[in-house]
Amino acid sequence: MMRRHNAAEQEEGFALLAPHAHVYLPELLAEFKAETVDHGLRCWLLELIGMAGDPSTIAFFTQELQSNDASFREWARRGLLAIDVAEARTALYEAGLHRRSQT
Numbered sequence: 001m002m003r004r005h006n007a008a009e010q011e012e013g014f015a016l017l018a019p020h021a022h023v024y025l026p027e028l029l030a031e032f033k034a035e036t037v038d039h040g041l042r043c044w045l046l047e048l049i050g051m052a053g054d055p056s057t058i059a060f061f062t063q064e065l066q067s068n069d070a071s072f073r074e075w076a077r078r079g080l081l082a083i084d085v086a087e088a089r090t091a092l093y094e095a096g097l098h099r100r101s102q103t
Contacts, residue, residue: 014044022052029060043071050079058083062091 021028032045046064049057057079064076077097080088 014048017048018051021048022054025049025052025054025057028052029057039069039071043075046072046075046079050075050082053082055083055085055087058085058087058091061088062095065091065095065097 017024028045028049032042032049035042035045049060061076061079061083064072065080067073067076077092077095080092080097
């Protein structure tokens with residue numbers, strides 16, 4: 001549904017998949033790597049991969065922190081923040097993107 005031309009159907013597809021992102025993680029990673037044209041879809045895929053919260057994606061997100069695309073870097077940062085384990089925090093720190101204290 002996320003590949004359809006109707007925006008409402010795309011949104012519905014995303015909403016249906018979001019709660020199950022962890023189940024479809026391998027497919028989401030494969031789709032991200034295979035998609036080369038649709039920037040918005042790639043961003044949504046990154047968001048879904050981050051929603052999975054799986055530590056196995058730390059290396060993937062760390063690589064995306066080096067992307068030339070600012071949107072990809074931001075979704076990678078958010079994905080690592082969501083994972084919230086030491087290795088993810090280290091990757092963010094090394095990239096200069098660690099959490100800033102909120103006052």
